[in-house]
Amino acid sequence: MTEIPEHLLKRAQAAREKAAADVPSEVPAAAAASEPAADPRIPAHLLERSKAAKSKASGESSGAVALQEKVASVVAAAPTGGGLPVGAGPGGHTQRLLTVIKSGSIQDVKATPVDKVHTWPHLLAAEFVAALACTAFTFFFSIFVNAPLLQLANINRTPNPSKAPWYFLGLQELLTMFHPMVAGVTIPGVGMIILIFAPFIDKNPSNKPEDRKFAISIMTVHIMFWAVLVIIGSFFRGPGFNFVLPWRDGLFFDL
């Protein structure tokens, strides 16, 4: 334990003695001042002042006069040099509480404190495990499954079917339904532009799923639509890009 400096100990001792000396003299005064509801948290001089104000208000009906008097007393209080100022309170205090500014009205006080944890080890450990698992998966998958290497490229021998990489097979599938410009350029182009502008189109500020039913359903419909196209293009298209059933006609798909 750290040592408390000598002068602080002395000061604390002095304060304790002073408090002990003050209590007996103040207790009777406070008891006398608070007849109906003595709230110990309200200082005695404030209670006195409010009592005085109450009696004044009941005595004289015009509040304006009281206010004028008050102002005059405050103004008068300033120049008095020695002794207690005229406008001083019972304890000899000259300061007054003008207003209470609640925290949050001026300062930016966070309403709900954010629960935070240290990145190390809480996040980094999880990331490390994830990276390790990912490497292990790729490694073992690569031991057992070989990447395809077909025959040397030959521009004069078109394989049947010829398929694009799997992530473009949705587009190739669209090619069977639309004109190439629509399927290969317009639809993916418009899709990408909408995707890029999604945050500016979606004006809903909430991120709660119950408030975002429309956005979520439209995204899900499109992802499903896309996934179905890719799956059909990958597994259900055979020679001539005709519809086949993979369990009957075999797989025409290379990754």
Place this chain on the structure above:
Amino acid sequence: MAKIIDETPRPTAKDRITKTVNDVQGSQVWTSIFRPGSIFRKGYTDSPRNRSYVVMNSVLYHLHPVKVKRHAVKVSYTLCLGGLSFFLFILLTVTGIFLMFFYRPTDVAAWNDISNLQTSVTFGLLVRNMHRWGAHLMVLSVFLHMARVFYHGAYKSPREFNWVIGVVLLMLTLLLSFTGYLLPWDQLALWAVTVGTNMMGYTPVFGTQVRFVLLGGKEIGSETLLRWYVLHVLLLPFVIVIFMAIHFWRVRKDGGISGPL
């Protein structure tokens, strides 16, 4: 004859090892290498101060803030998809550099190089497989990351621009995968790319020009191979790294990971 008796016991092997470790860890060389907070430093303890130092004083970890929201470290929230995409990119870079040692991007050499790589190079087949499957996995994880971000509404203010960068990263990932697809120069590569570039040829107004620039000619040939090789190993990685840097930086600047639902 006087006998000198040394009362102190002889140091055990354990004592000597401890002393050596302490001396090494206390040396100027050691402390100059490992910054404060490193677990290799002398007298490392698990304190909040050191936990902060670990992140602040590491070039790799300082991408992260010192502290993160508790809900953000839940694996079930992010599924680690963004981090895994980045990790797969690193894995692909490492395996790709290995492959570059054994590959020449010409129509006469490419296929033979891959074939030799698989049969005569130690771990050649394994590394090629990892590069191939890692690439497919990265396309998948980037796509799933995008879906995750959408479903969490994490693209909303103030993260709109980072979403835009994210979509660009998705497209760059697809392009990287697609350019790599041609490099083995087998029938699969040639015809997949033929189908893909034919589609691009239908771009209105300047479709033919786009196709010509991409292929380096009217048809896929040796020029295309060289062109796509440079795109695949140099230009696109260069661009994607820049975009990734902005993406990660914006994650921090836009207030970290998005709030809970």
